[in-house]
Amino acid sequence: MVSLLRNQKVRNALLQVLYVGSIAAMVLAGIVIARRNLADQGITSGFDFLFKSTGWDVNFSLLPATANDPYWWYFLIGIINTLFLGSVGLILATIVGTIVGLARTSSNDLARLLGRTYVDIFRNIPLILQVFFWYAIITHLPTPRSAHEAWGFLLTSRGLYIPFPNVGSAAFAAATVAVIAAIVLPAWLGRTSRLAQPIGQRRAIQLAAAAVALACAAIILALGRLPDTPLLDFPALQGLNLRGGLRIPPEFATLAIAIAIYGGSYIAEIVRGGFKSVGTGQVEAALSLGLSPWRVFTLVRLPLALRAMLPILANQYVWLMKATTMGIAVGFTDFFMIVALTINHSGQTLEAIGILMAGFLAINLSLAAVFNRINKAIALKGNQLRG
Amino acid sequence: MTSTNSTGEPALRIENLDKYYGTFQALRGINLSVQRGEKIVVCGPSGSGKSTMIRCINRLEQHNGGRIVVLGTELNDDVGNIDEIRREVGMVFQHFNLFPHMTVLENCMISPMIVRKQPRAQAEATARHYLEKVRIPEQAMKYPSQLSGGQQQRVAIARALCMQPQIMLFDEPTSALDPEMVSEVLDVMVTLASEGMTMICVTHEMGFARRVADRVLFMDGGEILEEAPPDEFFTSSRNERTRQFLSQVLGH
Amino acid sequence: MEMVVVAPPAPGRLEDLRRRFFATPLQAVVSLACLTIMVFLVWKLLNWAVFSAVFTTSGGPEACQAAAGACWSVIAARWRIIFFGLYPYEGQWRSALACVAVVVMTVLSCIPAFWTGRRIALVWGAGTGLFYVLMKGGVLGLAHVGEEAWGGLALTLFIFVTTCLIGFPLAICLALLRRSELPWISRTTGLIIDGVRSLPLISILFTFAVVLPFALPQWLQGDKLYRVILGSALFFSAYQAEIVRGGMQGVATGQEEAAMALGMRYWQRISRILLPQAMRNAMPATINQFVISFKETSLVVIVGFFEILASGNAAYGTGEWRFAYVEVYAFIAFIYFIFVFSLSRYGAFLERRMSVSER
Numbered sequence: 001m002v003s004l005l006r007n008q009k010v011r012n013a014l015l016q017v018l019y020v021g022s023i024a025a026m027v028l029a030g031i032v033i034a035r036r037n038l039a040d041q042g043i044t045s046g047f048d049f050l051f052k053s054t055g056w057d058v059n060f061s062l063l064p065a066t067a068n069d070p071y072w073w074y075f076l077i078g079i080i081n082t083l084f085l086g087s088v089g090l091i092l093a094t095i096v097g098t099i100v101g102l103a104r105t106s107s108n109d110l111a112r113l114l115g116r117t118y119v120d121i122f123r124n125i126p127l128i129l130q131v132f133f134w135y136a137i138i139t140h141l142p143t144p145r146s147a148h149e150a151w152g153f154l155l156t157s158r159g160l161y162i163p164f165p166n167v168g169s170a171a172f173a174a175a176t177v178a179v180i181a182a183i184v185l186p187a188w189l190g191r192t193s194r195l196a197q198p199i200g201q202r203r204a205i206q207l208a209a210a211a212v213a214l215a216c217a218a219i220i221l222a223l224g225r226l227p228d229t230p231l232l233d234f235p236a237l238q239g240l241n242l243r244g245g246l247r248i249p250p251e252f253a254t255l256a257i258a259i260a261i262y263g264g265s266y267i268a269e270i271v272r273g274g275f276k277s278v279g280t281g282q283v284e285a286a287l288s289l290g291l292s293p294w295r296v297f298t299l300v301r302l303p304l305a306l307r308a309m310l311p312i313l314a315n316q317y318v319w320l321m322k323a324t325t326m327g328i329a330v331g332f333t334d335f336f337m338i339v340a341l342t343i344n345h346s347g348q349t350l351e352a353i354g355i356l357m358a359g360f361l362a363i364n365l366s367l368a369a370v371f372n373r374i375n376k377a378i379a380l381k382g383n384q385l386r387g
Numbered sequence: 388m389t390s391t392n393s394t395g396e397p398a399l400r401i402e403n404l405d406k407y408y409g410t411f412q413a414l415r416g417i418n419l420s421v422q423r424g425e426k427i428v429v430c431g432p433s434g435s436g437k438s439t440m441i442r443c444i445n446r447l448e449q450h451n452g453g454r455i456v457v458l459g460t461e462l463n464d465d466v467g468n469i470d471e472i473r474r475e476v477g478m479v480f481q482h483f484n485l486f487p488h489m490t491v492l493e494n495c496m497i498s499p500m501i502v503r504k505q506p507r508a509q510a511e512a513t514a515r516h517y518l519e520k521v522r523i524p525e526q527a528m529k530y531p532s533q534l535s536g537g538q539q540q541r542v543a544i545a546r547a548l549c550m551q552p553q554i555m556l557f558d559e560p561t562s563a564l565d566p567e568m569v570s571e572v573l574d575v576m577v578t579l580a581s582e583g584m585t586m587i588c589v590t591h592e593m594g595f596a597r598r599v600a601d602r603v604l605f606m607d608g609g610e611i612l613e614e615a616p617p618d619e620f621f622t623s624s625r626n627e628r629t630r631q632f633l634s635q636v637l638g639h
Numbered sequence: 640m641e642m643v644v645v646a647p648p649a650p651g652r653l654e655d656l657r658r659r660f661f662a663t664p665l666q667a668v669v670s671l672a673c674l675t676i677m678v679f680l681v682w683k684l685l686n687w688a689v690f691s692a693v694f695t696t697s698g699g700p701e702a703c704q705a706a707a708g709a710c711w712s713v714i715a716a717r718w719r720i721i722f723f724g725l726y727p728y729e730g731q732w733r734s735a736l737a738c739v740a741v742v743v744m745t746v747l748s749c750i751p752a753f754w755t756g757r758r759i760a761l762v763w764g765a766g767t768g769l770f771y772v773l774m775k776g777g778v779l780g781l782a783h784v785g786e787e788a789w790g791g792l793a794l795t796l797f798i799f800v801t802t803c804l805i806g807f808p809l810a811i812c813l814a815l816l817r818r819s820e821l822p823w824i825s826r827t828t829g830l831i832i833d834g835v836r837s838l839p840l841i842s843i844l845f846t847f848a849v850v851l852p853f854a855l856p857q858w859l860q861g862d863k864l865y866r867v868i869l870g871s872a873l874f875f876s877a878y879q880a881e882i883v884r885g886g887m888q889g890v891a892t893g894q895e896e897a898a899m900a901l902g903m904r905y906w907q908r909i910s911r912i913l914l915p916q917a918m919r920n921a922m923p924a925t926i927n928q929f930v931i932s933f934k935e936t937s938l939v940v941i942v943g944f945f946e947i948l949a950s951g952n953a954a955y956g957t958g959e960w961r962f963a964y965v966e967v968y969a970f971i972a973f974i975y976f977i978f979v980f981s982l983s984r985y986g987a988f989l990e991r992r993m994s995v996s997e998r
């Protein structure tokens with residue numbers, strides 16, 4: 001027996017069985033105990049509850065939602081809310097981060113100082129504190145009756161009101177898709193037809209594609225316009241309440257602002273790192289070819305920097321997506337809050353946690369997949385530039 | 388262990404040794420017996436399996452077939468045997484592999500202290516003794532990165548000797564060194580050989596082989612193709628591949 | 640032809656300024672824009688925070704609310720709740736001393752002389768022990784104060800320190816398990832690490848605080864505080880494990896082989912050869928992880944703890960100070976800033992120093 005334990009192969013097998021076995025046993029025991037505890041409270045395990053109506057409301061949804069809707073519909077709403085908030089936050093954060101990051105790499109001392117101050121302040125304060133701060137600010141804004149107004153925007157404690165085209169929601173969604181196509185299509189064309197045509201022709205094709213997509217968007221908007229209304233619907237006070245325009249609820253605005261500012265400070269550092277990684281040799285070589293500083297930037301520094309920062313940026317975006325769970329701090333019904341509410345109301349604890357894990361795993365994996373593809377595309381370009 | 392091998396048992400016995408990396412066979416039926424105090428030099432072209440063979444002797448690589456018996460203890464899956472053999476077999480690597488976060492003295496003391504459980508004073512005395520022997524006692528308090536390559540390799544030899552091994556393995560100890568440092572390391576090895584250490588050296592230093600080797604092995608394609616005393620090996624080799632190899636090594 | 644080397648005239652101050660900020664029209668515009676923004680912001684901020692601010696409590700909340708600037712009186716009136724939460728009034732010096740102990744411990748562990756496994760463990764063990772005794776009492780004539788009464792900065796620090804104390808060794812274990820040669824062990828560990836990393840921290844805290852009691856037998860449930868700390872430590876360790884593993888990959892394979900050839904056992908190789916080198920490689924990333932983890936400690940407010948953020952909410956949330964939310968958040972942000980900024984500066988310093996010594 002003792003000599004058997006001294007045998008390396010026996011030992012290795014034993015260790016593996018023990019390790020995996022004890023972990024599996026712990027998980028299983030947890031599930032068994034939880035099922036028994038829940039059964040004591042009269043909750044039957046299983047996913048039947050998904051088809052029961054919830055009986056409670058969500059405060060934000062892009063899809064129609066009532067308290068009669070089943071749980072699965074609410075989970076879907078939660079996922080879409082998370083993705084929507086995440087995408088808005090991600091786009092805003094990227095814009096902020098790019099501006100600050102460029103300021104930090106600029107040759108102007110004042111711009112650099114400004115950028116650095118921004119990063120130092122907002123990176124070093126926890127996101128949740130910033131969320132609380134902005135939420136307090138927004139909920140302490142004046143009531144609709146005495147709202148701040150600027151360029152047709154209204155700032156009130158009930159949310160931000162912005163002018164909005166007077167179109168049906170389906171038409172608006174279609175127009176959004178067309179605008180996205182106007183951005184994505186040229187990039188995609190630039191990649192696939194790179195070898196086929198000379199550069200000038202390729203530019204023309206890209207421009208044409210963008211123009212067609214934008215025209216489509218305009219036509220859709222014009223056709224979908226609600227009859228007998230002005231093109232843009234401005235929010236305005238009517239009686240005690242605001243009518244018209246698009247209301248951005250305080251919760252959503254808070255989170256989008258906080259994520260944009262906090263995420264922006266991180267992305268600024270990534271942008272700076274990306275530009276720093278572009279060797280001075282490459283830039284000097286381009287300048288010595290007689291390229292103008294602007295062209296050096298767009299043709300040499302930007303593509304190389306982009307390639308260097310993309311993998312880190314991908315991680316940051318995944319992080320930002322997860323940061324939408326801060327929603328629960330201010331009562332925004334993101335995916336996680338829906339799960340928490342489900343547990344509260346239905347008691348289907350294990351199932352809800354399982355759905356939560358699966359949801360975030362799916363979000364992470366699909367983001368990673370998207371970025372891997374972009375990464376590959378960009379890496380190809382980088383090689384050409386080097387060659 | 389020591390009682391069983393006092394008589395005719397050789398220091399090392401390898402029988403029909405096979406070693407695979409995945410599907411690639413790196414060693415094919417190696418047979419070798421080394422008596423106590425014997426010095427073996429192993430040479431052969433790159434990729435012939437020299438490193439693989441001597442790394443099997445102290446289980447840095449696990450063999451797949453055949454037997455290895457070191458100092459009367461069989462090298463098998465028994466963890467106790469592996470530990471015992473590693474304690475008695477010292478090894479010197481091509482790239483020194485000194486511990487960069489310890490001083491030279493600590494490099495030499497750590498193993499006797501934690502493996503042989505020697506008290507600190509004794510370990511330090513031993514370490515200083517062997518550093519003296521490899522002729523760098525004054526470097527004891529430096530860190531490896533502050534030494535030249537030749538000095539580092541001598542520290543590595545001292546470190547291995549501090550465990551007071553009965554067999555020493557050398558895997559191309561001089562091939563990462565600048566030419567002017569090769570001799571200082573070889574001198575230490577010659578001294579060691581003259582004191583009766585059992586040594587197995589993979590090296591292409593043919594001068595060293597002539598001076599100290601009792602036998603020279605030539606390996607190619609994972610096999611030992613030739614095995615002879617040095618004078619015979621260098622002058623009247625029977626094997627075509629050996630002669631070709633020798634002409635390349637000695638050619639310039 | 641004669642070569643005449645003319646040294647450029649030493650630029651005057653004005654000339655120097657011109658070159659730095661007004662070299663081209665674009666530069667001039669950027670400089671002016673930045674200058675305007677800066678002057679505007681600094682003036683606004685100073686005016687609000689200093690010139691028009693009220694610092695004394697004498698006028699009470701009403702006088703304060705009427706002022707044009709910041710109302711720092713709220714801090715003067717409510718600092719005790721922000722720092723100590725609901726800790727009993729007469730024992731609050733203990734809470735303060737406990738915070739000092741944690742700060743001293745952190746500073747000590749930034750000194751390279753303490754960077755051996757034993758010394759770091761000693762410093763952290765002693766620091767945490769001291770903190771715990773001071774806070775909890777029940778010995779040495781200190782009155783007993785249960786964890787439910789802990790709050791404010793002290794609770795934040797406690798959660799952070801215990802998270803690291805549990806998470807760090809756990810991270811090393813996970814990293815070692817993940818690089819194990821035994822496929823089932825490394826695969827299972829990889830699954831655990833990647834799984835935890837794909838989840839948001841809030842969901843893990845929530846699971847440990849609210850869901851875990853269902854899945855544990857009665858005798859194992861423990862206090863909610865310690866369950867949350869455990870969850871937070873698990874999250875920390877999943878990230879830290881990957882950092883440690885990165886550090887291990889930076890150690891040459893020859894190091895372990897040399898240790899094996901010298902007869903060292905697995906634990907001897909790991910503790911004497913691999914870990915010291917790996918931890919040194921991983922140092923900057925580790926400090927960065929500590930910084931992130933300190934910031935994330937604030938998330939426990941969501942599962943209902945009275946840490947510094949919640950006590951801040953309470954400081955302005957009740958009654959007469961309702962209007963002073965900006966001041967309270969600014970104050971808490973400032974406290975976080977001091978901790979996080981100094982730690983991250985230290986990390987950057989270390990990184991620079993290490994990259995220099997590598998050359």
Ligand SMILES: Nc1ncnc2c1ncn2[C@@H]1O[C@H](COP(=O)(O)OP(=O)(O)OP(=O)(O)O)[C@@H](O)[C@H]1O
Binds near residue numbers: 431437
């Ligand atoms: N870890 C490994 N995995 C797969 N193949 C290996 C491994 N180590 C060695 N080999 C292969 O085994 C063969 C023998 O390698 P070995 O290192 O023993 O050669 P060598 O005679 O020491 O050569 P050199 O003189 O270059 O050091 C080579 O073909 C090598 O490619």
Ligand SMILES: [Mg+2]
Binds near residue numbers: 558
């Ligand atoms: Mg070799």
